[in-house]
Amino acid sequence: MANVLIVDDEREIGNFLSYLISDKGHQTITCTSGAEFDLRISEQEYQLAFLDVRLPDRNGLEILQNLKKLQPMCKAIVMTGYANVKTAVEAIKLGANDFIEKPFDDIEEIETLVDHLLQNNPAPALNHARELASKMECFIGKNKSMNQLFTLAYKFAQKNINVLIEGETGTGKDVLANFIHQASRRAGFPYVAVNCGAITESLLESELFGHAKGSFTGAAKDRKGYFELAGKGTLFLDEIGEASLTTQIKLLRVLETGEFIKVGGETIQRSQARVIAASHVNLQEAVANGSFREDLLYRLDVVKLTIPPLRERLEDIPSFIDFYLNQLDLDVTFAPETVKCLSQYEWPGNVRELVNVINRAVALAEGETEIITPRYLPAKFLSSPSFPVKDNCLPNEDSAADFDTYLKNWHEVILEMWKTDSDVQLPELLDKIKELETITAQAFIQKALVKNVGNRKEATKDLGISMRKLRYYLNEKKTSRENEAVKKN
Ligand SMILES: Nc1ncnc2c1ncn2[C@@H]1O[C@H](COP(=O)(O)OP(=O)(O)OP(=O)(O)O)[C@@H](O)[C@H]1O
Numbered sequence: 001m002a003n004v005l006i007v008d009d010e011r012e013i014g015n016f017l018s019y020l021i022s023d024k025g026h027q028t029i030t031c032t033s034g035a036e037f038d039l040r041i042s043e044q045e046y047q048l049a050f051l052d053v054r055l056p057d058r059n060g061l062e063i064l065q066n067l068k069k070l071q072p073m074c075k076a077i078v079m080t081g082y083a084n085v086k087t088a089v090e091a092i093k094l095g096a097n098d099f100i101e102k103p104f105d106d107i108e109e110i111e112t113l114v115d116h117l118l119q120n121n122p123a124p125a126l127n128h129a130r131e132l133a134s135k136m137e138c139f140i141g142k143n144k145s146m147n148q149l150f151t152l153a154y155k156f157a158q159k160n161i162n163v164l165i166e167g168e169t170g171t172g173k174d175v176l177a178n179f180i181h182q183a184s185r186r187a188g189f190p191y192v193a194v195n196c197g198a199i200t201e202s203l204l205e206s207e208l209f210g211h212a213k214g215s216f217t218g219a220a221k222d223r224k225g226y227f228e229l230a231g232k233g234t235l236f237l238d239e240i241g242e243a244s245l246t247t248q249i250k251l252l253r254v255l256e257t258g259e260f261i262k263v264g265g266e267t268i269q270r271s272q273a274r275v276i277a278a279s280h281v282n283l284q285e286a287v288a289n290g291s292f293r294e295d296l297l298y299r300l301d302v303v304k305l306t307i308p309p310l311r312e313r314l315e316d317i318p319s320f321i322d323f324y325l326n327q328l329d330l331d332v333t334f335a336p337e338t339v340k341c342l343s344q345y346e347w348p349g350n351v352r353e354l355v356n357v358i359n360r361a362v363a364l365a366e367g368e369t370e371i372i373t374p375r376y377l378p379a380k381f382l383s384s385p386s387f388p389v390k391d392n393c394l395p396n397e398d399s400a401a402d403f404d405t406y407l408k409n410w411h412e413v414i415l416e417m418w419k420t421d422s423d424v425q426l427p428e429l430l431d432k433i434k435e436l437e438t439i440t441a442q443a444f445i446q447k448a449l450v451k452n453v454g455n456r457k458e459a460t461k462d463l464g465i466s467m468r469k470l471r472y473y474l475n476e477k478k479t480s481r482e483n484e485a486v487k488k489n
Pocket residue numbers: 137138139140167168169170171172173174175176238280351352355
């Protein structure tokens with residue numbers, strides 16, 4: 001049996017939820033104001049709280065923050081009205097597990113939500129989002145912000161509202177827009193994506209709304225625009241900030257009235273498409289500098305989803321690599337050192353850049369090795385502070401686990417070669433042995449450096465090697481002649 005707190009100034013809502021939840025065998029306490037919440041929260045521990053976002057004496061988000069401070073383990077569901085759906089985004093960011101809209105139209109949904117949360121499961125929306133994402137080959141990962149983002153995206157997908165996606169270039173705005181489309185009731189209709197920045201200003205209008213025959217030189221026949229092609233589906237307007245002010249006025253009209261006219265046309269057409277817009281520039285700032293219409297932003301930004309840059313979710317890089325290699329269906333592994341290098345980079349080009357680096361490494365290693373070491377990465381990684389190991393970048397406790405995984409993978413690859421009935425290329429095998437030598441040496445050097453707090457001289461003494469050899473293994477020697485000299489040393 002759980003203790004459930006219900007905070008809502010509408011008594012009927014409190015009574016209804018109380019009835020629904022008591023029926024499941026839980027104990028409920030209802031209160032109708034912020035002051036009453038203060039009293040009740042100090043009386044006992046709660047496992048779940050329903051919070052209205054609008055109370056006469058206090059903002060529900062303030063209550064949520066207080067709840068999370070006083071009883072961090074307590075799950076929270078916020079209740080919003082259609083008009084304040086934006087607050088739901090805020091609430092999730094502040095730690096609410098989910099939100100439900102009033103008036104309640106799906107009681108079963110509330111019951112499932114309560115059961116899930118009280119069993120300490122993630123909100124069902126996240127589970128559903130994960131299922132859909134895996135079908136679509138879309139990666140969510142473990143990062144908390146990404147999980148919240150996809151939970152929200154999944155929930156808002158079901159509603160008929162416009163969504164604005166912000167995020168740096170290559171963060172996956174198109175991927176997210178497509179996910180929202182697939183999660184919506186419009187999934188059976190077209191998903192049309194248009195990059196407003198890639199089309200010249202004069203063409204954009206006719207691309208969006210279509211044109212009538214003879215409306216301009218070259219318009220030999222009537223042509224449908226993207227709004228018409230999207231039909232009852234989704235129109236994704238990428239880089240909306242690039243649309244000219246004239247096009248913005250026309251977009252505003254469609255969003256306000258659902259109506260548009262083809263370039264050079266006479267009849268008014270109706271759009272039934274849902275619009276998802278995206279921008280890599282901050283549109284609020286664009287409004288401030290006069291390049292974007294405030295009224296259009298207001299229409300688009302019913303719900304804003306911001307995708308965090310990849311540098312803020314580096315912990316997901318190892319699983320993204322696995323996810324992506326799995327998609328490519330190739331029998332290659334990224335060595336732990338390589339994954340480490342990739343996990344310590346800033347990624348200005350975000351996921352797109354990561355995908356390019358993986359593709360490049362896989363292409364370069366093809367026919368040479370199945371274990372991709374850092375030497376298959378672009379030069380910028382080799383000179384990054386993470387590789388080779390520098391005194392100021394001492395290995396962390398993951399190193400032992402990384403080395404362990406590498407050894408296991410290596411062992412598996414060699415055994416595979418041994419067991420196969422087909423011919424094995426000895427040079428390839430010897431290359432793998434050389435690679436093992438280097439990586440093992442690096443691992444022991446790293447360990448010695450940790451022990452000696454980065455003092456290389458002491459590390460070489462412990463390992464019984466010369467400084468030149470240490471630098472050789474850390475790839476700090478540049479010419480092959482120097483390398484040869486070190487090998488002999
Ligand atoms: N969540 C994800 N799952 C799988 N692949 C992803 C994900 N996010 C991004 N990618 C990959 O990264 C690349 C860039 O994604 P996308 O085109 O959606 O980014 P974008 O933010 O729309 O970029 P731009 O700002 O340049 O339009 C694509 O190859 C895409 O497949």
